[in-house]
Amino acid sequence: MSLAIVHSRALLGLQAPEVTVEVHLANGLPSFTLVGLADTEVKEARERVRAALQHSGLDFPHNRRITVNLAPADLPKEGGRFDLPIALGILAAAGHIDAAALDGLEFAGELSLAGDLRPVRGALPMALALQRSGRGRTLVLPRRSAEEAALVPGLALRCADHLDEIVEALQPVEPGDPPTPVLPRPRPVEVREGTLLPDLQDVRGQAAAKRALEIAAAGRHSLLLVGPPGTGKSMLAQRLSGLLPPLSEEEALESAAVLSLAGRFEPADWARRVLRSPHHSASSVALVGGGSPPRPGEISLAHHGILFLDELPEFPRGALEALREPLENGRITISRAAQQAEFPARCQLVAAMNPCPCGMLGSTAKPCRCTPEAVQRYQNKLSGPLLDRIDLRVEVLAIPPEELTGAPDGEPSRLVAERVAEARRRQQARQGGSNAELEAGQLHDQVRAEPEATRFLNTAASRLGWSGRSLHRVLRVARTIADLAEADTLGVIHVAEAIQLRRALPGR
Numbered sequence: 001m002s003l004a005i006v007h008s009r010a011l012l013g014l015q016a017p018e019v020t021v022e023v024h025l026a027n028g029l030p031s032f033t034l035v036g037l038a039d040t041e042v043k044e045a046r047e048r049v050r051a052a053l054q055h056s057g058l059d060f061p062h063n064r065r066i067t068v069n070l071a072p073a074d075l076p077k078e079g080g081r082f083d084l085p086i087a088l089g090i091l092a093a094a095g096h097i098d099a100a101a102l103d104g105l106e107f108a109g110e111l112s113l114a115g116d117l118r119p120v121r122g123a124l125p126m127a128l129a130l131q132r133s134g135r136g137r138t139l140v141l142p143r144r145s146a147e148e149a150a151l152v153p154g155l156a157l158r159c160a161d162h163l164d165e166i167v168e169a170l171q172p173v174e175p176g177d178p179p180t181p182v183l184p185r186p187r188p189v190e191v192r193e194g195t196l197l198p199d200l201q202d203v204r205g206q207a208a209a210k211r212a213l214e215i216a217a218a219g220r221h222s223l224l225l226v227g228p229p230g231t232g233k234s235m236l237a238q239r240l241s242g243l244l245p246p247l248s249e250e251e252a253l254e255s256a257a258v259l260s261l262a263g264r265f266e267p268a269d270w271a272r273r274v275l276r277s278p279h280h281s282a283s284s285v286a287l288v289g290g291g292s293p294p295r296p297g298e299i300s301l302a303h304h305g306i307l308f309l310d311e312l313p314e315f316p317r318g319a320l321e322a323l324r325e326p327l328e329n330g331r332i333t334i335s336r337a338a339q340q341a342e343f344p345a346r347c348q349l350v351a352a353m354n355p356c357p358c359g360m361l362g363s364t365a366k367p368c369r370c371t372p373e374a375v376q377r378y379q380n381k382l383s384g385p386l387l388d389r390i391d392l393r394v395e396v397l398a399i400p401p402e403e404l405t406g407a408p409d410g411e412p413s414r415l416v417a418e419r420v421a422e423a424r425r426r427q428q429a430r431q432g433g434s435n436a437e438l439e440a441g442q443l444h445d446q447v448r449a450e451p452e453a454t455r456f457l458n459t460a461a462s463r464l465g466w467s468g469r470s471l472h473r474v475l476r477v478a479r480t481i482a483d484l485a486e487a488d489t490l491g492v493i494h495v496a497e498a499i500q501l502r503r504a505l506p507g508r
Contacts, residue, residue, distance in 0.1 A: 005020060016130075023066070025094060032066045035067070037076050042082055105139075106135075123146070151270060191268055198242060204408070217417075229359045240348070312351040323349075362395070388469050440468075449475070457475070460495075
């Protein structure tokens with residue numbers, strides 16, 4: 001047979017559209033042509049496939065004209081994932097393996113020159129796409145990639161370490177011949193359990209900041225910690241993970257799929273919330289994603305996790321402004337001339353900053369030496385629209401040494417996490433999600449504010465000149481405070497605390 005068809009998948013954002021690898025062998029001058037909008041990495045498969053077949057003791061048709069078409073032709077293909085389908089297509093077209101057996105299989109994998117199978121990015125998105133397509137095919141991947149894909153329930157999956165194993169399993173069987181070996185299933189991954197997270201008990205003092213951290217965890221609100229250096233801002237932010245409830249299976253799959261797309265997922269870390277902490281030199285592409293083909297950025301890699309931005313004003317202004325839309329919508333759409341990709345970006349933003357260039361504004365330990373103009377210039381690195389999207393803004397003040405050494409241990413994360421979990425359960429039962437995800441049209445029905453609380457909030461909003469977005473965000477925070485207090489209706493005390501937690505930056 002001079003024509004063979006092998007099924008595989010490409011990656012387009014979190015989508016994994018099906019790709020048909022067509023291999024044709026013809027007489028003529030020996031050549032190896034690869035068509036179908038393939039990038040450089042895919043075109044280099046010609047040399048990898050040729051060497052892998054030769055080193056595996058398999059026949060490569062040197063004296064034939066080989067044409068490989070990756071259909072559909074208008075879909076960009078990138079990476080080394082098509083090495084294995086191309087190699088199998090050549091062998092099937094040459095009659096060395098059973099071409100009919102390829103119909104119920106999908107393949108992806110990069111080949112070494114010796115024929116070993118190397119893992120590929122995006123095993124989880126490929127597995128999810130195959131499961132949702134209803135094709136009923138079996139996915140065959142390198143062992144390490146198959147361990148990722150095995151996290152998708154109900155998927156027919158096989159794995160291999162070398163090209164020879166797959167070739168042996170696809171040999172044509174004649175009557176009377178012994179049965180061919182069957183490719184193994186990937187072994188279950190041992191998920192790391194009992195990993196100790198930083199405990200809130202280690203933080204002494206800072207009662208207001210710890211209260212804000214609890215509220216942020218209970219309602220999935222964004223948080224900005226402002227204070228002099230060394231007051232524990234980063235220490236507090238790193239302890240937020242220990243307060244959050246476990247991921248659901250759907251959330252864990254979504255988070256793992258984005259990490260798999262970037263090649264950063266470890267199966268042993270299954271169902272663990274991600275904490276991403278990029279350096280302040282990160283560009284806007286690094287934060288929100290980009291490139292060609294589009295890749296996810298930090299805000300997508302932190303999906304269902306935490307994005308911690310330390311030294312917030314030191315980030316490039318353009319990078320911070322690019323965060324505004326995904327923080328509001330929970331997704332980011334990256335458009336290029338040839339294609340468009342959408343990535344989820346529903347993460348919890350936690351940021352920390354100094355109040356001024358020297359960092360000592362408002363500190364009782366050392367005087368601030370910055371001029372009012374320098375303070376204003378420093379704080380103006382954060383635009384009003386960006387600050388408007390941050391729910392909680394809290395000062396973290398320096399604690400005198402005698403109080404710090406004499407203060408008792410704080411409340412353990414375990415106890416705070418129990419209150420957070422109970423508040424989350426109330427929100428899930430009431431509206432099916434966290435308070436931070438409430439749409440403006442849902443606020444009236446779900447907040448359930450008392451008349452006195454509504455009047456108090458309207459008066460505060462008028463005096464402080466809040467936008468409609470600020471008003472809605474304060475309502476969401478107040479609803480979370482009421483949930484922590486196990487109150488069905490929103491009272492004045494809840495609104496007052498929410499207003500207090502949305503204070504302006506020091507010096508403004």
